[in-house]
Amino acid sequence: MPSDLERAMEMLVTVFYRYSKKTGNSNTLSRSEFKQLMETELSTFLKAQRDPNVVDRIRNDLDANGDGELNFEEFVSLVVGLSVACEQIYQLHEKQEQCRNRYCGPSKH
Numbered sequence: 001m002p003s004d005l006e007r008a009m010e011m012l013v014t015v016f017y018r019y020s021k022k023t024g025n026s027n028t029l030s031r032s033e034f035k036q037l038m039e040t041e042l043s044t045f046l047k048a049q050r051d052p053n054v055v056d057r058i059r060n061d062l063d064a065n066g067d068g069e070l071n072f073e074e075f076v077s078l079v080v081g082l083s084v085a086c087e088q089i090y091q092l093h094e095k096q097e098q099c100r101n102r103y104c105g106p107s108k109h
Ligand SMILES: [Ca+2]
Pocket: 019, 020, 021, 022, 023, 024, 025, 026, 027, 028, 029, 030, 033
């Protein structure tokens, strides 16, 4: 039975290939494949963005070797970046909880 982290890593690869296999090079995401991935898998994140060109902007940032396609390594840096942002929110939330517990006492008696 795989651990949560092992499953998460496997899912990352699975999701990447679900989109990268659609057209052209099956190991890389083209512009439209990446757009589909973002719109389907990260729709909440996308909706929070005001820049209508955010997908293209992110894609340009991620394309480290400048070949116009995103390989798995390039794609993963997006996931890492978003995970770090997510962890910061988590940390903030934890601190609020701690703060509340310390100053207002635990909510359940
Ligand atoms: Ca492809």
